Amino acid sequence: MHNVVVLALDQVIPFDLSTPIEVFTRTRLPDGRPAYRVRVCSEHAEVDAGHFTLRADWGLAALADADTVIVPGTADPARPPSPTVRAALCAAAARGTRIASICSGTFVLAAAGLLDGLRATTHWAAADRLAAAHPAVEVDPDVLYVDNGQVLTSAGAAAGLDLCLHLIRRDHGSAVAADAARLSVMPLEREGGQAQFVVRRERTAPAGSRLEPLLRWMADHADRPLTVAEIAVRAGTSPRTLTRRFREQTGTTPLQWLHRQRVHQAQHLLETTDHPVERIAERVGFGSPTAFRDRFRRVAGTSPQAYRRAFQGHR
Template sequence: MHTVAVLALDQVVPFDLATPLEVFGRVRLPDGRSGYRVHVCAAESPVDAGLFRIDAPWGLDALADADTIIVPGRSVLTPVQDDVLAALRTAAAAGTRIASICSGTFTLAEAGLLDGLRATTHWVAAAALAEQYPAIEVDPDVLYVDNGQILTSAGAAAGLDLCLYLIRRDYGSAVAADAARLSVMPLEREGGQAQFIVHQQPPTPQGSVLEPVLRWMEDNAAREVTLEDIAANSGLSTRTLLRRFREQTGTTPLQWLHRARVRQAQFLLETTAHSIDRIAGQVGFGSPTAFRERFKRITGVSPQAYRNAFQ
């Protein structure tokens, strides 16, 4: 059983604190055992969360026994206590996995754990993070970044994505999928090499004229589809389709289609022993070479590396 320590600091964001407690606390393995032991830790208790106070049963010494430490978001205007920063540095030096939610990235930055690494935080605070900590490569456009031992996530919802991702890393897709269903969340992830980053399809406004054609594209991703096919199905000219698609999704129809195919390939790589060449054909790529190139361009790793990481 993995031990997860959730660090509660003054002015902590309640939702960011509750998310790992809820998600990790509900994980059950196939034999019915709990997947995680969750401890709420603090330098001092109770913790002032603004509207209410939190009793933390464990002190900072519990961080030394944790397999994973979660650092929730908090007010970035309040400096972090020196003993907290020291405890995080000690845990990092010991190889403990440490992940932040939302503005919790600032706590890791203040501890010096992100220097020279790629990191993300809530987009509202990304510019401030980059300005205050120029040694960090700040990426405001992703939901989370995994550097191996140190992970960061964007806003509160991205913190939930990150928790599910960690479960997937620890116990595989089936256990993570059960946790996602309990949280009423999708489980779709794409990988990067040094950092595992989520690239979700851009959202489409509800009621958009594109909704039906996007469903059609998803259903027909495994066959050869041209821009003209998509335009004909949408009832729009190719010129109008391209303009509306870019306006409403931020990408092109064929780029969207490639991502849909890669998501289908990810599922097959995780759940089957089919060869890479067979999967390439199943998801609609004209050749295995084209599939490998597109898969790596979108996810950052080869199909085989993805299978090794997630099957």
């Protein structure tokens, strides 16, 4: 039987903690036997879980015979794990133990040095913070999970479920994983490379910046085929100066910023209407459906049709 140890740290996110426990505990082999033994361990007997306190039956010594260690997210990802926890994780990694994280649990693995030189992901809202705090980690905020073989990381809570199903498929094959997915009322086909379906907002201009009213005007007129020259006239400056100011204050160019605004608007229409993609492309200001599909995939990491299926599956 495969031993799974869930490492609970203070301020653990309850959903992140319960997901691997529920998924692995319910998984059965074809002959009906449990596929996993699941234990929850912690450095201390009691763990702060926000609205309640939980007791862990096992200490860090449980990592010694674990086949897989799961590190759930915590409410304070900037809080580093204790030296004892870091040492226990490093010792487990040195023994060849498989180690995976859910959501902000990636920060714990990064703090232990287990992600140096590797690609990793976390919740999109924390990706910039992870990259800044751990420059040796290649942070990819646009996927559900990353499998490096021994070390795996996942994005938000739902992506943690995808990761658990992926591990079951690795261990016991697709049939067992499919049964586990059905028990979780979850599709098995969401692959790790699928986008998190979130377009991260661009940096906005600083408060009081001369670009603020221009950005509002551009957003209001994103459905028009605006050019850099036209935007520069509106701003009362040259195209070259406009582009320089945009890069300095938003980190992108005027047209790239505009394309992202159009994709934001398209996301809303894909979520709330049944308009054909061609009509949406026209409404949000793209010259052709082909150009729209290409830009949408570049910004959102998936196709308009896949995005709609994800958010309108009930319609």
